Amino acid sequence: GDSVTQMEGPVTLSEEAFLTINCTYTATGYPSLFWYVQYPGEGLQLLLKATKADDKGSNKGFEATYRKETTSFHLEKGSVQVSDSAVYFCALSTHGGATNKLIFGTGTLLAVQP
Amino acid sequence: KAGVTQTPRYLIKTRGQQVTLSCSPISGHRSVSWYQQTPGQGLQFLFEYFSETQRNKGNFPGRFSGRQFSNSRSEMNVSTLELGDSALYLCASTGQGDTGELFFGEGSRLTVL
Numbered sequence: 001g002d003s004v005t006q007m008e009g010p011v012t013l014s015e016e017a018f019l020t021i022n023c024t025y026t027a028t029g030y031p032s033l034f035w036y037v038q039y040p041g042e043g044l045q046l047l048l049k050a051t052k053a054d055d056k057g058s059n060k061g062f063e064a065t066y067r068k069e070t071t072s073f074h075l076e077k078g079s080v081q082v083s084d085s086a087v088y089f090c091a092l093s094t095h096g097g098a099t100n101k102l103i104f105g106t107g108t109l110l111a112v113q114p
Numbered sequence: 115k116a117g118v119t120q121t122p123r124y125l126i127k128t129r130g131q132q133v134t135l136s137c138s139p140i141s142g143h144r145s146v147s148w149y150q151q152t153p154g155q156g157l158q159f160l161f162e163y164f165s166e167t168q169r170n171k172g173n174f175p176g177r178f179s180g181r182q183f184s185n186s187r188s189e190m191n192v193s194t195l196e197l198g199d200s201a202l203y204l205c206a207s208t209g210q211g212d213t214g215e216l217f218f219g220e221g222s223r224l225t226v227l
Contacts, residue, residue: 034215043118043204043218044157089157100145100208100216101170104157 002027006090006105013080013112021075021108023064023090031092033057033066033073034102038087047075047088085112116141118219120205126225132193135222139186139207146188147216148180151202160203163188192224200226 007022025031032051036044048057053068062077073090090105119138127133139146148160159172163182180190186207192199202223206216 036216041220043220044206044216045218046215049215100147100206101159101162101172102147102216103159104149106156 002031002092002094002103004090004092004103004105006088006108009087009107009109011108011110013110015082015112015114016079017112019075019077019080019084019110021088021090021110023073023075023105025071025073025090025092027071027092027094029094031094033064034091034093035062035064035073035075036089036091036104038089038107040086044089080110080112082112082114085110118205118207118217120203120219120222122222123220124223124225126227127195128227129195129197131195132191133195133224134189134191135203135205135224137188137190137205137207137219139188139205140209140217143207143209143217144186145208145210146182146186147206147208148188148190149204149206150174151204151221152200157204160190195226197226200224 003026005024034049035047037047038044048059050057050066056065064073064075087107087109089107091102121136145164147162150158161180162170166182177193182188202221204221206218
């Protein structure tokens with residue numbers, strides 16, 4: 001079945017360091033891909049998305065490119081801040097307009113130290 | 115515009131009891147989904163409702179059920195609670211045409227003793 005695999009955490013970085021969180025997927029058809037972020041004590045919120053191959057999603061300095069050939073959607077940020085500390089979830093949706101079901105990865109905890 | 119509202123935020127139940135959780139979606143959103151979040155299993159899809167109809171269901175036992183009302187508000191019910199049902203239950207709503215762009219509430223944290 002469809003699945004998402006993302007790197008284990010926690011990832012601990014110093015402020016202004018470069019961030020990469022790896023995400024790969026397995027899916028039939030052509031999924032849409034997402035990164036969601038969960039700050040402490042809050043629900044999830046959409047960070048960025050890409051709906052077709054070679055699309056790049058970007059938001060708040062974060063970027064991810066939909067790579068069909070490697071089935072990947074790695075999250076990157078050039079310079080992290082303490083306020084970026086959160087859990088990041090990679091997710092996919094394969095059913096188009098028929099459903100809003102998302103399949104999530106296990107989440108990666110990011111801790112940014114000043 | 116107000117976000118997704120879930121009630122109650124926290125609750126404690128004992129094994130064998132049942133619980134009902136409520137979710138009010140963003141105004142105008144007709145799709146409501148429920149997810150269970152646990153440290154061991156991560157985020158798992160429970161079910162999705164659209165215009166009062168369940169259109170997708172995850173792999174959970176029949177003790178987990180839900181419904182949606184004509185005003186798009188949704189409830190989920192868990193009967194005969196087990197210790198393993200302790201989790202954060204997240205509700206999300208979606209506007210038409212924004213497939214995958216879910217707006218989540220803060221969740222209802224259920225503890226089963």
